Structure formats: structure tokens, C-alpha cells
Amino acid sequence: MNLREKLQELNLTLPEVASPVGAYLPAVRTGSYIYTSGQLPLVGGNLRYQGKVGTDVTEEEAYEAARICALNALAAAANAAGGAEKILRVVKVTGFVNCYPDFTDQAKVLNGASDLLGKLFSEGHARAAVGAISLPLGTPVEVEMILEITE
DSSP: OOOHHHHHHHTOOOOOOOOOOOSSSSSSTTTTTTOOOOBEEEEEEEOOOOSSSSBOOHHHHHHHHHHHHHHHHHHHHHHHTTTTGEEEEEEEEEEEEEOTTOOHHHHHHHHHHHHHHHHOOOSSEEEEEEEESSSSSOOOOOEEEEEOOOO
């Protein structure tokens, strides 16, 4: 089952590709790989959550923010690939969590992205979950991906 079919089965829709907040492309294709830029939890062009995880944003909200980021990254990748059905697998996910130095549950927050991707793809992915003192627009989470596509 390809990604488009799996999304339909789970009653999910890829959002419109978010406009960049700087001088970059949402995703770039090179050979059989797509590299996405960092995606924020934007819904309809608006930031769904804002602030630091653990104080302004709960871990549960940050988990949901990571899930939204993953959908936005898939949308950017599908656009660059020429369709969601061309995405074979997610190779790597890198997630950044806006938090204070004593917050240590970045991995739990990024499970929001990984759990969703686990439902969409049969193969797992590599991942990094990194704490950051600040992220663009005050977002609590930012996610980028490397994906393999059909030629």
C-alpha cells in the first residue's frame, strides 16, 4: 500500500505546503531522496502551539505539534516528489524541541512524529531529538526529514 492509500485508510489528508518563513525551499529532491526543511506545527497558515515545552506547552500538546510537523513535512516531500504515492519510506527524522535546559523528554515529544510515521510506513526510521533554547516564531517543535522516493 502506498502513502496516498495509507493516508486515505487512516482518514488523513496532507495539508497545503506551508510558505517558507525565510529564504529556502520547503523540500529539495536529489536523486532518489527528498530533504525537507524544518517544518513547524502550522495549521491553515497559523502556528497551532507557541512557547516552551514544559512551561507554556504541555508534553501532550508538544506531541501533537510534532505530529502536525510530520504531516507538514510529508506534504512538502510529496510536493517535491510529484505525489505522495512516490514516497517509499522515511529514512531519518530530526526534531528540535523548544525547552529549558532541565527538560529531558525530547524523545517523548518527537514520538508524536514517529508514531504517526509508524502507522504510515512499514519500515522504521532513524531519528534525533534535540533540545533548543529557541525556535523560529516561538514554535515548541520543528521537524525535518529525509525520505526515499521512486525514481
